[in-house]
Amino acid sequence: MAVDTEPHRSGRATSAGELKIKNVARAFSGIKALDGVNFTADAGKITGLIGPNGAGKTTLFNAVAGDLSVDSGEIHLDDTRIDSKPTYEVFHQGLVRTFQIPRPFARMTVLENAMFVPASQQGEKFWNSWLRPAKVAAQEKANLEKARAIVEFCGLSKVEKQLAGSISGGQQKLVELARALMADPKTILLDEPGAGVNPALLDVIVEKIVELNKRGITFLIIEHNIDFIMSLCDKVVVMAAGRVITEGAPDDVIANPAVIEAYLGGAPL
Numbered sequence: 001m002a003v004d005t006e007p008h009r010s011g012r013a014t015s016a017g018e019l020k021i022k023n024v025a026r027a028f029s030g031i032k033a034l035d036g037v038n039f040t041a042d043a044g045k046i047t048g049l050i051g052p053n054g055a056g057k058t059t060l061f062n063a064v065a066g067d068l069s070v071d072s073g074e075i076h077l078d079d080t081r082i083d084s085k086p087t088y089e090v091f092h093q094g095l096v097r098t099f100q101i102p103r104p105f106a107r108m109t110v111l112e113n114a115m116f117v118p119a120s121q122q123g124e125k126f127w128n129s130w131l132r133p134a135k136v137a138a139q140e141k142a143n144l145e146k147a148r149a150i151v152e153f154c155g156l157s158k159v160e161k162q163l164a165g166s167i168s169g170g171q172q173k174l175v176e177l178a179r180a181l182m183a184d185p186k187t188i189l190l191d192e193p194g195a196g197v198n199p200a201l202l203d204v205i206v207e208k209i210v211e212l213n214k215r216g217i218t219f220l221i222i223e224h225n226i227d228f229i230m231s232l233c234d235k236v237v238v239m240a241a242g243r244v245i246t247e248g249a250p251d252d253v254i255a256n257p258a259v260i261e262a263y264l265g266g267a268p269l
């Protein structure tokens with residue numbers, strides 16, 4: 001069964017999930033990890049975020065996803081201002097992120113990991129489970145079916161009963177994607193989905209991103225693998241030392257001398 005995200009998107013504008021970063025700054029002990037970051041991840045598109053280590057990419061993700069407050073600036077998801085909102089509020093606005101290093105619940109199975117995504121489930125409310133057991137049971141069944149469909153979509157059915165701590169790093173990245181999809185997001189932030197993933201599995205991840213994007217999900221992706229960025233992204237934003245140094249079409253960005261300089265001090269990419 002394929003994942004059907006359509007019903008969840010039907011109430012939304014055709015193009016949703018635009019993420020606007022406006023002059024965002026954040027310092028750690030005086031070090032400006034984010035020093036006035038401006039860019040937009042366009043609705044319905046795949047935007048790449050690249051830059052050398054320490055550029056501030058992960059810090060930006062933390063700020064967007066509600067894991068970190070900002071010192072100044074604004075972050076908007078469509079019409080909602082989300083900067084300095086707690087993670088669960090950002091999550092309920094339809095934005096989810098994955099981590100550079102996957103963080104599955106290692107002692108839960110792959111399927112349980114997918115099912116254990118916070119949602120406004122009736123079963124979580126004490127009185128509802130007492131008063132309306134049939135409704136709760138129906139909801140749990142629906143949740144299981146949804147998790148199964150998403151796990152299958154992510155190519156994880158064969159390992160769905162294995163502990164998430166026992167599968168490969170690449171498969172754990174797919175578990176993170178599955179968990180993200182359980183939230184019916186309009187925007188997904190992926191932090192280095194290709195890191196430590198074997199080439200065959202990387203192809204699978206690329207394919208899934210393309211398919212999800214075709215269904216309307218907006219992506220912002222941090223990735224060092226240039227082939228990955230070139231083949232996938234509509235636009236690439238380049239950060240260095242807490243600032244955006246350029247943005248544009250992948251071909252133009254990769255050929256930009258400022259980008260080459262930022263990465264390698266002048267050597268070609």
Ligand SMILES: Nc1ncnc2c1ncn2[C@@H]1O[C@H](COP(=O)(O)OP(=O)(O)O)[C@@H](O)[C@H]1O
Binds near residue numbers: 051
């Ligand atoms: N929680 C933190 N405390 C102190 N410094 C941090 C913290 N998070 C990030 N930094 C610093 O912010 C800068 C940007 O880091 P990061 O966002 O991880 O870069 P990137 O993901 O682009 O490699 C680095 O200098 C890093 O050491």
Ligand SMILES: [Mg+2]
Binds near residue numbers: 057
């Ligand atoms: Mg990082």
